[in-house]
Amino acid sequence: MSEEVRKPRPAPDPASAKYKLNMIAKQAYDDVAEAKKRGELIGWCASNFPVEIPETLGLHVCYPENQAAGIAARGGGERMCSIAEGMGYSNDICAYARISLAYASGAEAEEQPMPLPDYVLCCSNICSCMIKWYENLSRELQIPMIMIDIPFNPDYEVSDAETAYIRNQFLDAIAQLEKITGKKWSWDRYQEVMEISGRTSRAWLAATAMARYVPSPFNGFDLLNHMAVMVTARGKPEAAEAMETLLKEYEENHNKGISTYRGEEQHRIMFEGIACWPWLRVTSRGLRDRGINMVTTIYADAFGFIYEDFDGMCRAYAKVPNAINLEYARDKRIRLCQDNHVEGLLVHTNRSCKLWSGFMNEMSRQIGAACEIPVVSFDGDQADPRNFSEAQYDTRVQGLTEIMQSRKEA
Amino acid sequence: MISDVLAKMQAAAENPQALKERYLAEGRKIVLTAPVYTPAEIIHSMGLVPMGAWGGDTQLNAAKKYYPAFLCAIIQSITELGMRGVYDGVSAILVPSLCDSLKVLGENWKYAVPEIPFIPMTYPQNRKPEYALDFTVAGYRRVIRDLEQITGSSFSEERLKESMALYNEHNALMRQVSAELAAHPEITAAERSAIFKSAWFLCREEHCGLCRELLDELKNSSAGTEKKIPVAVTGILADAPGLLKILDENGLQIVADDVAAESRQYRTDSVIGEDALYSLARKFSARNCCSVLYDPEKKRVEALVKTAKAAGARGVLMILTKFCDPEEFDYPLIRRACTAAGLPFVSIETDRQMENHEQAATIIETFRDMMED
Numbered sequence: 001m002s003e004e005v006r007k008p009r010p011a012p013d014p015a016s017a018k019y020k021l022n023m024i025a026k027q028a029y030d031d032v033a034e035a036k037k038r039g040e041l042i043g044w045c046a047s048n049f050p051v052e053i054p055e056t057l058g059l060h061v062c063y064p065e066n067q068a069a070g071i072a073a074r075g076g077g078e079r080m081c082s083i084a085e086g087m088g089y090s091n092d093i094c095a096y097a098r099i100s101l102a103y104a105s106g107a108e109a110e111e112q113p114m115p116l117p118d119y120v121l122c123c124s125n126i127c128s129c130m131i132k133w134y135e136n137l138s139r140e141l142q143i144p145m146i147m148i149d150i151p152f153n154p155d156y157e158v159s160d161a162e163t164a165y166i167r168n169q170f171l172d173a174i175a176q177l178e179k180i181t182g183k184k185w186s187w188d189r190y191q192e193v194m195e196i197s198g199r200t201s202r203a204w205l206a207a208t209a210m211a212r213y214v215p216s217p218f219n220g221f222d223l224l225n226h227m228a229v230m231v232t233a234r235g236k237p238e239a240a241e242a243m244e245t246l247l248k249e250y251e252e253n254h255n256k257g258i259s260t261y262r263g264e265e266q267h268r269i270m271f272e273g274i275a276c277w278p279w280l281r282v283t284s285r286g287l288r289d290r291g292i293n294m295v296t297t298i299y300a301d302a303f304g305f306i307y308e309d310f311d312g313m314c315r316a317y318a319k320v321p322n323a324i325n326l327e328y329a330r331d332k333r334i335r336l337c338q339d340n341h342v343e344g345l346l347v348h349t350n351r352s353c354k355l356w357s358g359f360m361n362e363m364s365r366q367i368g369a370a371c372e373i374p375v376v377s378f379d380g381d382q383a384d385p386r387n388f389s390e391a392q393y394d395t396r397v398q399g400l401t402e403i404m405q406s407r408k409e410a
Numbered sequence: 411m412i413s414d415v416l417a418k419m420q421a422a423a424e425n426p427q428a429l430k431e432r433y434l435a436e437g438r439k440i441v442l443t444a445p446v447y448t449p450a451e452i453i454h455s456m457g458l459v460p461m462g463a464w465g466g467d468t469q470l471n472a473a474k475k476y477y478p479a480f481l482c483a484i485i486q487s488i489t490e491l492g493m494r495g496v497y498d499g500v501s502a503i504l505v506p507s508l509c510d511s512l513k514v515l516g517e518n519w520k521y522a523v524p525e526i527p528f529i530p531m532t533y534p535q536n537r538k539p540e541y542a543l544d545f546t547v548a549g550y551r552r553v554i555r556d557l558e559q560i561t562g563s564s565f566s567e568e569r570l571k572e573s574m575a576l577y578n579e580h581n582a583l584m585r586q587v588s589a590e591l592a593a594h595p596e597i598t599a600a601e602r603s604a605i606f607k608s609a610w611f612l613c614r615e616e617h618c619g620l621c622r623e624l625l626d627e628l629k630n631s632s633a634g635t636e637k638k639i640p641v642a643v644t645g646i647l648a649d650a651p652g653l654l655k656i657l658d659e660n661g662l663q664i665v666a667d668d669v670a671a672e673s674r675q676y677r678t679d680s681v682i683g684e685d686a687l688y689s690l691a692r693k694f695s696a697r698n699c700c701s702v703l704y705d706p707e708k709k710r711v712e713a714l715v716k717t718a719k720a721a722g723a724r725g726v727l728m729i730l731t732k733f734c735d736p737e738e739f740d741y742p743l744i745r746r747a748c749t750a751a752g753l754p755f756v757s758i759e760t761d762r763q764m765e766n767h768e769q770a771a772t773i774i775e776t777f778r779d780m781m782e783d
């Protein structure tokens with residue numbers, strides 16, 4: 001994932017979690033590029049595709065959403081989106097998809113290159129848009145598409161019928177991939193991957209839960225950077241190790257009374273939605289200047305992939321954000337707000353993401369009422385810089401700050 | 411003669427409200443069906459009246475409380491009409507999970523229009539494998555359970571088979587009507603639209619009857635002598651009166667369509683076997699060539715070109731519902747395929763609230779000129 005562009009700083013400590021996590025993210029791209037050079041087949045993989053499958057099979061995959069976020073954070077979002085629009089893609093389409101389709105068509109992206117795929121792995125649990133995007137990749141590049149469909153669940157619990165449907169597709173996907181890549185599935189290896197993934201997830205949950213302390217031992221923007229590893233590499237031992245380091249650092253920070261949040265933490269908010277990658281600095285500064293720490297996001301909860309067996313894994317993938325109904329999604333957030341002493345909710349109305357933003361108005365109203373906190377939203381986009389206004393962001397955040405301030409004084 | 415039948419269809423298409431009142435006055439219960447596919451046969455078999463809810467050409471006010479501006483006007487206007495009380499008296503709304511916006515519609519509906527219960531229908535996108543049928547059937551069972559609870563009606567496999575047979579018959583009639591219309595340039599685009607649109611509101615038995623009459627009359631009347639340019643239309647909806655008028659003014663005749671609210675509905679029949687619910691699930695899994703159904707080979711694109719050519723269309727018009735992801739992703743591929751096949755192609759973006767008639771008229775004039783060259 002991307003790093004905020006900052007002035008040169010002293011070289012990071014290789015023993016630090018930040019260094020380790022950044023290296024894992026970078027290494028992932030290098031490994032895939034090298035595999036491609038060796039003539040191995042490589043895949044493009046949707047962020048919420050069960051990473052256990054490629055990891056167990058030992059496949060080399062990279063993540064278009066991650067690439068698109070990287071490109072956008074480094075200033076290439078508008079250029080790539082415009083190229084896609086030139087190809088006929090409406091600017092209403094998710095900017096990640098636009099960037100990715102432009103890249104797949106041959107447009108260069110120095111910001112974050114990655115090799116073109118020999119197959120694509122799609123999972124619909126975060127949106128149906130993903131299906132359309134990957135269909136187009138598959139069709140345009142003439143490569144196979146493996147699709148695991150995890151439907152949006154209108155109920156609170158995952159039904160047995162849904163679990164069975166997902167399980168069968170997992171087994172199908174494994175068989176298809178064995179055929180395409182010639183690699184073999186091993187249940188022993190799967191067991192290992194599952195355990196490592198559980199270890200990484202537990203460390204992540206524990207680290208993000210350190211925000212329960214006031215002040216929080218970390219700046220919530222850290223989570224946006226580290227979550228890439230959670231999404232893509234949680235089955236790798238080095239990821240588990242890095243997340244455990246992160247937890248240790250946060251514990252030490254707490255014990256020493258310090259934080260990665262620079263300045264005095266005067267207000268604590270939850271940030272709702274994907275980051276505005278092209279405006280990461282502006283959005284982060286807008287909070288920091290007002291003494292606001294974004295202590296939690298739904299990502300804190302989302303990557304808790306802890307399960308006991310294959311069916312447990314199927315259910316876990318049916319519970320990712322965007323696959324769950326309003327009530328379940330709301331309750332998860334209410335818990336995060338309460339556990340982390342959140343005083344305000346800042347909602348990113350993300351032009352790219354219809355599913356995420358489509359019922360956010362109602363859901364955030366309910367969260368605000370349940371937690372008795374103010375809710376403020378701003379318009380933006382995760383990757384297309386044209387859909388964000390700095391002035392509007394500033395006004396909204398200022399408004400939120402004033403309400404939080406006056407409540408404190410009352 | 412023809413005008414009699416058409417007048418009935420037009421009346422139904424233009425005033426579903428009156429039909430709703432009529433059904434309610436007759437003591438019948440109504441269940442709304444949202445786009446794009448729903449198991450309407452189940453609703454019908456339980457003695458309830460399914461009525462399509464595809465939104466309407468209306469200003470969005472109340473719905474703004476729920477939706478950001480960048481969601482399609484279909485789901486926004488369905489919510490708007492619900493909040494305004496237009497659907498008052500209906501028993502429930504059935505919403506399938508076929509696109510992101512439809513998922514959102516269901517979630518918002520629960521709070522925006524709490525007096526009309528929301529019934530979800532969750533379909534598998536990986537619909538071809540056998541195991542997907544189990545999942546579809548589980549979805550149907552859930553729909554049945556909700557309908558029984560809400561309406562007090564009961565379900566029987568036998569009655570479902572009868573309803574499926576009736577829906578098959580209606581499919582066949584609609585396909586025949588569409589084919590027959592191609593030979594009748596005197597039927598306007600607006601009239602053609604009314605034939606399809608009325609099918610969403612009239613009960614199936616009644617619409618079958620009207621289709622039969624219409625077919626008889628069309629077959630027995632000589633085709634008009636008007637020279638029109640045959641075109642194929644694709645998209646989600648093609649019922650905007652302003653746009654249809656422009657097509658008619660420019661002498662374009664729709665000879666085939668790949669419109670979700672029109673012919674896509676009638677392509678696939680049920681093969682009625684031993685188990686009614688599984689047979690209905692097979693109908694869904696057999697559906698193809700549609701932007702809201704998983705289609706990695708994009709069969710829809712080739713199928714559209716083939717349909718257009720087979721019907722003798724001289725060009726393809728894509729009516730793009732603004733903010734409709736599923737169609738927007740297919741658009742570049744359709745444009746390319748049509749151009750490669752030598753079919754002039756244009757697209758018009760529509761929004762249910764208002765239309766830029768001037769721009770649409772200019773596009774259609776250009777389209778006509780392209781086809782006349």
Ligand code: SF4
Binds near residue numbers: 095096097127129352
């Ligand atoms: S941003 Fe939203 S629409 Fe885009 S890929 Fe992610 S979940 Fe899907």
Ligand code: SF4
Binds near residue numbers: 482483509510737
């Ligand atoms: S298919 Fe398109 S027009 Fe229909 S509800 Fe979904 S986004 Fe809206």
